[in-house]
Amino acid sequence: MKLFLRIWFVATLAVLARGLYVALFVVPADADQGNIQRIFYYHLPSAILGLIFPYLNFAASVAYLALRRGNPLAALRADAFALATAEITILFTTIGLATGILWARPVWGIWWTWDARLTSFLLLWLLYVSYMMVRRFSSTGQTHTLAAVLSVFAAIDVPIVFMSIRWWRTQHPSPVFGGGQGSGLDHSMLPAVWWNLAAWAMWGVFLAAARYRLERLHQQQQMDAALAATEATA
Amino acid sequence: MTPAAKLTGVSKLYGSFAALRNVTLELPAGRCFMVLGPNGAGKSTLLRTLAGLIRPTLGQIEVLGTTPDDACSRIGYMSHATMLYDELSALENLRYYERLYFPALPVAASRAAAALTSVGLDPALTRPVGDYSQGMRQRASMARALLSDPELLLLDEPFSNLDTSGTAQMIALLDEIHRAPRAADAPARTIVLTTHQPQLAESIVHTVITLRSGAVESVEERAR
Amino acid sequence: MTYLRTVLHHLAKDLRLESRSRDALNGMLFFSLLVVVLFSISFDPTRAVSREITGGILWTAILFSTTTALNQSWTRELRHHSLDAQRLAPAPASALLLGKALANFLLVTILEVVLALIFIVFYNVNVLGNAWLLLLVLPLGTWSLVMNGTFFAALSLRTRSRELMLPLLLFPVSIPALLAMVQATQSILTADSDPTLWIKLLAGYCIVFTLVCLMLFSTVLAAE
Numbered sequence: 107m108k109l110f111l112r113i114w115f116v117a118t119l120a121v122l123a124r125g126l127y128v129a130l131f132v133v134p135a136d137a138d139q140g141n142i143q144r145i146f147y148y149h150l151p152s153a154i155l156g157l158i159f160p161y162l163n164f165a166a167s168v169a170y171l172a173l174r175r176g177n178p179l180a181a182l183r184a185d186a187f188a189l190a191t192a193e194i195t196i197l198f199t200t201i202g203l204a205t206g207i208l209w210a211r212p213v214w215g216i217w218w219t220w221d222a223r224l225t226s227f228l229l230l231w232l233l234y235v236s237y238m239m240v241r242r243f244s245s246t247g248q249t250h251t252l253a254a255v256l257s258v259f260a261a262i263d264v265p266i267v268f269m270s271i272r273w274w275r276t277q278h279p280s281p282v283f284g285g286g287q288g289s290g291l292d293h294s295m296l297p298a299v300w301w302n303l304a305a306w307a308m309w310g311v312f313l314a315a316a317r318y319r320l321e322r323l324h325q326q327q328q329m330d331a332a333l334a335a336t337e338a339t340a
Numbered sequence: 341m342t343p344a345a346k347l348t349g350v351s352k353l354y355g356s357f358a359a360l361r362n363v364t365l366e367l368p369a370g371r372c373f374m375v376l377g378p379n380g381a382g383k384s385t386l387l388r389t390l391a392g393l394i395r396p397t398l399g400q401i402e403v404l405g406t407t408p409d410d411a412c413s414r415i416g417y418m419s420h421a422t423m424l425y426d427e428l429s430a431l432e433n434l435r436y437y438e439r440l441y442f443p444a445l446p447v448a449a450s451r452a453a454a455a456l457t458s459v460g461l462d463p464a465l466t467r468p469v470g471d472y473s474q475g476m477r478q479r480a481s482m483a484r485a486l487l488s489d490p491e492l493l494l495l496d497e498p499f500s501n502l503d504t505s506g507t508a509q510m511i512a513l514l515d516e517i518h519r520a521p522r523a524a525d526a527p528a529r530t531i532v533l534t535t536h537q538p539q540l541a542e543s544i545v546h547t548v549i550t551l552r553s554g555a556v557e558s559v560e561e562r563a564r
Numbered sequence: 565m566t567y568l569r570t571v572l573h574h575l576a577k578d579l580r581l582e583s584r585s586r587d588a589l590n591g592m593l594f595f596s597l598l599v600v601v602l603f604s605i606s607f608d609p610t611r612a613v614s615r616e617i618t619g620g621i622l623w624t625a626i627l628f629s630t631t632t633a634l635n636q637s638w639t640r641e642l643r644h645h646s647l648d649a650q651r652l653a654p655a656p657a658s659a660l661l662l663g664k665a666l667a668n669f670l671l672v673t674i675l676e677v678v679l680a681l682i683f684i685v686f687y688n689v690n691v692l693g694n695a696w697l698l699l700l701v702l703p704l705g706t707w708s709l710v711m712n713g714t715f716f717a718a719l720s721l722r723t724r725s726r727e728l729m730l731p732l733l734l735f736p737v738s739i740p741a742l743l744a745m746v747q748a749t750q751s752i753l754t755a756d757s758d759p760t761l762w763i764k765l766l767a768g769y770c771i772v773f774t775l776v777c778l779m780l781f782s783t784v785l786a787a788e
Contacts (some may be wrong), residue, residue: 178397225739232736239732243723246355251787252719254778256733262776263737270740270765274747321734331356335554337399363707395650413654425577427584438574440653443566468584482721484649 111315118308125305129298136295145209147298151306152202153227159198159310160260163191165255170250182325185250188257190317194310199231222272229267233260297307311316342405344369344530345493350399352385352554360396361554367547369491370528372518376538377551383534384419384544386551387494390532391417404491413441416490420497422481430456430480431463434487441488453510455483459513475506482513489522495533499540507540516545548562570580570655574663574710581640582671588636589671596679604686615677618687619749622680623742623748628707629675634713635727647785657782665707665714665777693755697763701752704766705745708773712737715777719784741769762766 114178136143165189173181211217241253344518352360360382367373375383388394390407405412424460434452453463459479469480499507518531535541550557603621641647650660683689713734720729749761
């Protein structure tokens with residue numbers, strides 16, 4: 107596992123470097139926006155990954171809730187995975203929001219707009235920050251269950267937010283940044299998109315795996331300490 | 341005869357802290373058990389595990405022949421917290437809980453008043469429980485635990501907060517409850533109580549279990 | 565049928581408790597009044613502008629008042645650990661949640677009626693659209709806040725900064741419902757668009773989250 111992680115890390119760095127090079131030097135600048143548009147190659151992967159990881163977290167949370175009675179050890183692994191993916195979700199949504207805001211201002215003249223995509227993305231960020239707060243503020247033993255419950259709420263809420271604001275904006279249109287996801291992209295720009303998408307996806311996987319390992323080690327340590335205490339009287 | 345409770349290798353872990361460590365016990369039905377130990381020994385944790393309020397992290401537990409959850413209507417639990425609503429009278433409290441156990445019970449068949457009388461409280465008292473003295477509150481809580489005529493009665497520190505006469509009354513009450521005949525074919529009642537004042541319950545107890553740091557230190561039979 | 569009876573039983577208990585102490589309701593009424601006054605000062609209700617934003621202001625005021633109501637909804641259960649006794653009873657846990665949510669709903673509706681009347685006075689509100697639809701929007705909106713809020717209040721019981729956690733959890737999850745409430749109210753007040761879509765969204769939201777809360781409540785209650 108350790109070796110595989112190391113190899114993956116090196117490969118990720120390579121792809122990240124390639125992606126950076128392609129994004130900054132290879133693909134042409136945007137006809138309308140100029141070089142500022144290049145931030146898009148960071149914004150897009152963050153936005154996409156920021157939507158994938160929360161659903162991984164949701165799957166892990168459901169797994170935890172289902173397994174915790176029958177197979178507590180597997181449930182613990184599910185919880186470690188849930189924690190890792192939650193943290194990565196916050197990472198990517200933060201970057202996605204920040205890059206989006208930085209991009210919007212010079213190009214469209216406004217920092218923010220309440221359209222469906224941005225609002226649900228912001229909500230995702232809010233929900234996962236509150237998820238981490240629940241994990242931090244709850245007492246040992248209850249943390250996993252409460253966080254898992256919250257994850258279920260988040261998973262149901264985000265699509266509902268998206269739809270509701272889409273409807274709202276059909277009645278009261280407001281500026282929508284960037285049009286469709288790839289609408290303004292010329293074919294010549296696609297390599298930057300793919301390289302960076304791959305790079306950041308690999309980076310996300312690496313971080314999640316490393317975090318997962320860290321949490322598993324922590325869990326193992328706790329179990330060992332507790333078992334040692336119980337064995338003392340066997 | 342099915343034992344009242346059977347624990348095999350039960351441990352309860354909170355992070356790296358073990359509240360119960362490898363507890364293996366069999367409690368035969370119909371007897372009175374006292375669990376002793378200093379503060380933090382795991383007495384309350386053990387009782388809560390028997391009641392089904394805590395799930396063991398490791399090991400198996402069987403209460404009244406089944407899981408604590410399935411046996412919940414046959415278990416009565418009393419702790420230092422009364423679990424009653426201060427704003428309601430004792431009778432109102434008991435009628436409320438009774439309907440949770442027997443939802444279809446007609447008002448006339450309510451046993452709430454009888455439960456209060458059996459612990460020496462007047463069911464006609466309309467004062468809210470919040471105004472009761474400590475001893476009365478404890479007795480009302482006992483009545484609540486007895487509502488479903490439980491086979492297994494779990495009492496966590498029933499003598500704490502009581503003065504000498506209150507304690508004597510509680511002991512007499514417990515003795516009476518233990519001896520009181522149940523319905524014709526109903527199994528005998530088992531009582532498990534915890535305290536860190538062993539001399540108080542000596543007269544009514546069959547077996548003394550001592551816990552230390554979450555583990556069973558000794559199990560002693562007493563001649564009664 | 566038994567389930568419904570149990571729910572009503574819990575509801576009756578909560579209403580009785582509230583009528584005996586009445587501290588919550590008085591405090592909340594006064595708080596609501598203060599909120600309306602503050603908003604009136606912050607958002608000067610000159611006629612033209614006020615109608616544009618009345619919906620939003622009204623629901624924000626209701627949200628804050630509801631949060632104070634929700635924060636104390638489980639205090640009586642906590643005081644003497646009644647939740648333990650609830651867990652021990654065989655009655656389904658979700659019935660407890662539903663009963664309490666209904667009690668909170670009635671409480672908040674009282675607050676809302678008062679709030680709305682004060683609003684109409686301070687903001688010179690004139691309903692241009694179909695006013696009867698408001699009788700649909702207000703309960704649906706209130707239910708969405710109260711159902712999730714009662715659930716999250718119970719979830720927050722098991723965390724350290726209890727009063728802080730409730731809004732942290734409730735507000736993000738309620739955003740779609742809030743949007744629907746505000747938009748529906750606005751369209752009814754100004755009659756410039758059709759509120760039907762928003763009312764449908766609100767109803768859908770209520771159904772989905774009521775089911776989710778009821779299903780997950782026993783998990784939250786048993787987390788220990």
